[in-house]
Amino acid sequence: MSGDxxxxxxxxxxxxxxxxxxxxxxxxxxxxxxxxPAELSVLGDVTGLDVLDVGCGSGAKSVELLERGASSVxxxxxxxxxxxxxxxxxxxxxxxxxxxxxxPAIAGRRFDRIVFLQSLAYARDQVATLAAARRHLNxxxxxxxxxxxxxxxxxxxxxxxxxxxxxxxxxxxxxxxVSSWNxxxxxxxxxxxxxxxxNTFAAAGLWIEHALEPQLSEEHRRQFPHxxxxxxRHLGIIVFRARPLAAR
Numbered sequence: 001m002s003g004d005x006x007x008x009x010x011x012x013x014x015x016x017x018x019x020x021x022x023x024x025x026x027x028x029x030x031x032x033x034x035x036x037p038a039e040l041s042v043l044g045d046v047t048g049l050d051v052l053d054v055g056c057g058s059g060a061k062s063v064e065l066l067e068r069g070a071s072s073v074x075x076x077x078x079x080x081x082x083x084x085x086x087x088x089x090x091x092x093x094x095x096x097x098x099x100x101x102x103x104p105a106i107a108g109r110r111f112d113r114i115v116f117l118q119s120l121a122y123a124r125d126q127v128a129t130l131a132a133a134r135r136h137l138n139x140x141x142x143x144x145x146x147x148x149x150x151x152x153x154x155x156x157x158x159x160x161x162x163x164x165x166x167x168x169x170x171x172x173x174x175x176x177x178v179s180s181w182n183x184x185x186x187x188x189x190x191x192x193x194x195x196x197x198x199n200t201f202a203a204a205g206l207w208i209e210h211a212l213e214p215q216l217s218e219e220h221r222r223q224f225p226h227x228x229x230x231x232x233r234h235l236g237i238i239v240f241r242a243r244p245l246a247a248r
Contacts, residue, residue, distance in 0.1 A: 028227055030227065033216065033217075034216055035117075035214075038212055040068075046113060049113055050071055051073045051115065052111040052115070053065070054114060054115065055076070055077055055078075056076060057077055058081060059083050062074075072089045072091070073091075075090075075091070075093065076103060078094070100132040101132040109136060114133045114137060114142075116144070117144075117146045118146050118147070118237075120147065121189040127200055137244060142209065144239065145201075145240045147197060149213070150169060150191060150193050151169070156175075156177065157171065170193065171191070174190050176188040197240070201240070205246075207245055208241070208242050209241045209242065209243050210240070212238070212240075213236065214239065
């Protein structure tokens with residue numbers, strides 16, 4: 001994205017950060033019933049580990065990782081609207097994930113796990129951002145990246161533009177849409193095909209160890225049929241676990 005687009009995102013996300021946290025607390029929020037459980041399953045046990053949460057939002061998930069046994073969690077987010085939490089094991093930093101290699105608080109540090117939970121698409125240069133993160137990994141560490149499924153945006157854009165899913169799936173134009181957490185705010189970011197995502201990881205020196213396209217449990221399908229109907233059309237998210245090529 002250009003500098004102007006990044007500035008617009010910074011302004012929009014600063015206002016949206018609080019709405020996102022309220023939204024994910026709802027009983028039927030996808031983050032509650034699908035995304036976060038899937039992300040945790042790919043991340044695995046974090047007991048005794050040092051974690052870097054890139055694009056951490058309010059920092060609420062960083063706090064949850066501490067509660068799950070992480071030794072320390074460092075969160076980086078553009079908005080800087082963090083949950084009030086005083087814990088020496090938690091560090092929350094207002095900074096742009098696009099400039100991860102220039103964040104003084106993590107300079108020279110290594111982490112066992114690094115997570116990008118729905119944040120990588122907002123980077124100006126996804127390859128450079130992932131490569132910067134890779135340099136902060138311990139030798140046996142890995143990166144977890146959660147992304148919206150490309151079909152989601154292809155369907156939304158096709159309906160909006162009266163085009164086809166195929167046309168929009170391969171469109172390279174940035175996508176602007178109204179946030180479901182606050183209809184007064186629009187977000188803009190690039191959309192990728194699945195091949196784009198894989199090639200981005202490879203160009204950053206990573207290989208995909210595992211990928212997951214989570215679905216609702218039978219209980220949640222019965223409890224929230226409107227959410228299942230949305231997933232049937234938009235497919236949800238993809239979660240990747242990636243390791244440095246040298247570790248393969």
